[in-house]
Amino acid sequence: MAIQGKKILICVSGGIAAYKINYLIRDFIKKGAEVQVLMTPSAENFVSKLTLSTLSKNPVFSDFYSENGTWNNHVEFALWADVILMAPCTANTLGKMVHGICDNLIIATYMSAKCPVFIAPAMDLDMYQHPSTKQNLELAEDFGHFIIPAETGELASGLVGQGRMAEPETISHTIQDFFSSGKNSKNLVGKTVLITAGPTYEAIDPVRFIGNHSSGKMGFSIAEEAAKRGAKVILISGPSTLQSNHSNIEIHRVTSAREMFDQVFNFYGNADIAIASAAVADYAPKEIAKEKIKKKEDELTIELIKNPDILKTMGERKTKQFLVGFALETQNEEENAKGKLNKKNLDMIVLNSLRDEGAGFKNDTNRIKIFTKSEEKEFPLKPKNEVAKDILNFVEEQILK
Ligand code: PMT
Secondary structure, three states, rough: OOOOOOOOEEEEEEEEHHHHHHHHHHHHHHHOEEEEEOOOHHHOOOOOOHHHHHHHHOOOOOOOOOOOEOOOHHHHHHHHHOEEEEEEEEEHHHHHHOOOOOOHHHHHHHHHHOOOEEEEEEOOOOHHHHHHHHHHHHHHHHHHOOEOOOEEEOOOOEEEEEEEEOOHHHHHHHHHHHHHOOOOOOOOOOEEEEEEEEOOEOOOOOOEEOOOOOOOHHHHHHHHHHHHOOOEEEEEEEOOOOOOOOOOOEEEEEHHHHHHHHHHHHHHHHHOHHHHHHHHOOOEEEEOOOOOOOOOOOOOOOOEEEEHHHHHHHHHHOOOEEEEEEEEEEHHHHHHHHHHHHHHHEEEEEEEOOOOOOOOOOOOOOEEEEEOOEEEEEEEOOEHHHHHHHHHHHHHHHHHO
8 A cells, every 4th residue: 555654744734624624633643553643723623633642643843842842843744754745734834834933833843844745725615716825825826736626515614615725534545646657847937838628619609509528528637737746727618518627727618619729829828738638520611600509401501611720820839848649530539649749840749549349438447558659558457537637647758858
């Protein structure tokens, strides 16, 4: 198990979500980790030291000195840990972390640490949306810390919105994934990644459209993965029910290819990496009927005109961008994918296999083959979030060469 034998230092600050830490400690201990808990004095109002120390099998400290006069050495705690988890991390603790306000044991320990730091923020929705919180989370990411975004739901205040600390299982999986991936993948910090996702809908009349089966899952998975790696992500999505709460992801929703084109070029100039995973309609009705078309004749002809090719135009306007296209082919897959790589001036193309059941549109899995001008690599059928990792690993290898 990935966290067996790992030393996890949990720093608890004063929020109602502190009670969830009990479940997380149990989970870590069951999986064979060593757990040390430190807390702020105000966290003691929400969860008792006795509970935390019983579960973690270690004494719990909240001050620089213990009652018997011994010094609780923050440097020792910091250097002991393989990973530090700030959870729940209140707006106050987050602010102190990023501005070096070292007035309690957990901040002194955090500032003495050399290991990776995970932050699970928890606060009320307006505090979470406040520009200072957003800026502080961005700063924490710039420091190379991993943010486990707050979730949306009912909050202790009774309000509903984003701010609930991620569930213990989510936090546990994130830390397990970190140890099992074996690498500190924060390579995209400072990069802007522009991603297109989902289908486009081309209106025929006020109630009908030409569309396709894309769900947006592939593009949203790439966006989540790029955000986790520290990138600022601009996600231009066609109609899709998918959501993302990651603070690094800015979603712009569009309907038609024309709208997608316009949004892409609002952001393309500043992008370092652009990934076109959208299934863009190649044609749109020449005229959009103002009223619902009535059923009359046995045959109906709709005249179509070509949509702009967004990816091709990105290739033509390329300055610094590393440009990645997708290919979805039903015949001569590889030949056509390589043709697109050249014709659209791409740095890399991802070919989906449509031959596999479970790959391509709608499914949660995909099978891909990646081509650059000089390399190619085939991958087995995997969940789309794993495929997203393969794609970004390949991109990173190319740009960090
Ligand atoms: O959304 P999911 O359900 O998860 O499915 C994912 C997917 C199968 C849609 C995705 O993995 C994928 O393959 N997307 C591209 C599908 C496609 O339209 O391929 P294409 O071969 O027709 O286009 C080639 C490339 O040009 C694509 O990068 C496409 O985004 C881009 N393009 C195409 C036409 C156009 N007018 N503008 C474009 O930018």
